[in-house]
Amino acid sequence: ETGVTQSPTHLIKTRGQQVTLRCSSQSGHNTVSWYQQALGQGPQFIFQYYREEENGRGNFPPRFSGLQFPNYSSELNVNALELDDSALYLCASSSYRASSYNSPLHFGNGTRLTVT
Amino acid sequence: AQKVTQAQTEISVVEKEDVTLDCVYETRDTTYYLFWYKQPPSGELVFLIRRNSFDEQNEISGRYSWNFQKSTSSFNFTITASQVVDSAVYFCALSEATGANNLFFGTGTRLTVIP
Numbered sequence: 001e002t003g004v005t006q007s008p009t010h011l012i013k014t015r016g017q018q019v020t021l022r023c024s025s026q027s028g029h030n031t032v033s034w035y036q037q038a039l040g041q042g043p044q045f046i047f048q049y050y051r052e053e054e055n056g057r058g059n060f061p062p063r064f065s066g067l068q069f070p071n072y073s074s075e076l077n078v079n080a081l082e083l084d085d086s087a088l089y090l091c092a093s094s095s096y097r098a099s100s101y102n103s104p105l106h107f108g109n110g111t112r113l114t115v116t
Numbered sequence: 117a118q119k120v121t122q123a124q125t126e127i128s129v130v131e132k133e134d135v136t137l138d139c140v141y142e143t144r145d146t147t148y149y150l151f152w153y154k155q156p157p158s159g160e161l162v163f164l165i166r167r168n169s170f171d172e173q174n175e176i177s178g179r180y181s182w183n184f185q186k187s188t189s190s191f192n193f194t195i196t197a198s199q200v201v202d203s204a205v206y207f208c209a210l211s212e213a214t215g216a217n218n219l220f221f222g223t224g225t226r227l228t229v230i231p
Contacts, residue, residue: 035219042120042207042221043161056218088159104151105219107161 004108006091012114018079021111023091025072031055031096032074033105034066037088049074050096078113086115118143120210122222129198130230137193137225139208145169150184150191151209151219161207167191198229 005024013019025032031050035043045058049068063079072093078085089112092105119142129135141150152164165175167184175182179196195202205226209219 033218040223042209042223043219044221045218048218058218090159090161092161104163104166105161106163107153110159112159 004091004093004106006089006108006111008111009109010112010114012116013081015081015083015115017081018077019081019113021076021078021089021091021113023074023076023093023108025074025093026106029093029095029106030072031094032068032072033092033094034074034076035090035092035107036060037090037110038084039087043090046076081115083115086113088112118210118212118220120208120220120222122208122225124225125223126226126228128228128230131200132197134194134196135198135227137195137206137208137227139191139193139222141189141191141208141210143210143212145212147212149211151211152182152191152193153207153209153221155205155207155224157204164193195227198227200229200231203227203229 004026007022033048034046036046037043046060046064047057047066048055049066052068065077067075088110090107090110092107094105121140124138148169150167153161154164155161165182172184181194183192205224207221207224209221211219
């Protein structure tokens with residue numbers, strides 16, 4: 001069973017730039033969620049994708065956007081980067097079935113983004 | 117509003133000691149789910165347990181056990197006979213039924229097990 005994989009592992013960007021982070025879901029999973037984890041804090045929900053559509057969003061501005069592809073992989077895009085965007089970005093996948101609760105989230109190792 | 121409080125920021129224990137990590141939650145929903153995740157230095161969040169609000173039975177899995185008490189809105193996690201490999205940050209999280217994958221995490225407890 002292939003787990004959740006994220007790329008790149010680390011990234012350094014300058015304020016105002018744009019960044020794209022990538023995630024491959026665990027095999028058999030059809031939903032992807034993204035979380036932001038600032039240093040010393042718990043992860044915060046950004047959004048979730050199911051069937052290539054956004055299906056739930058946390059308290060993040062529109063410059064945080066995403067995509068889910070037919071193979072269930074996903075991208076997180078952040079425009080106009082700010083210093084406070086520096087964090088560990090975690091991708092998680094799960095299996096959604098309409099008749100029952102989602103399977104627990106399985107997380108990747110994350111992408112550490114530093115904005116200077 | 118949802119809230120998860122992990123009052124213990126850091127805990128250090130000597131190997132083989134038992135340790136309990138506290139978690140207190142707030143929610144207005146009657147149906148909700150509680151989780152514990154482990155985050156080792158590699159950064160990956162490792163799923164440990166999920167509990168729904170209708171199941172207050174305590175659970176034991178090897179050296180791990182969980183005590184869910186709705187009366188005190190607590191979901192505490194105990195590690196028995198701790199080992200160095202248990203050193204990590206542990207997060208408690210809450211999900212309300214309407215937001216299945218929207219987990220609200222606490223700020224975590226850093227556990228250090230000293231050999």
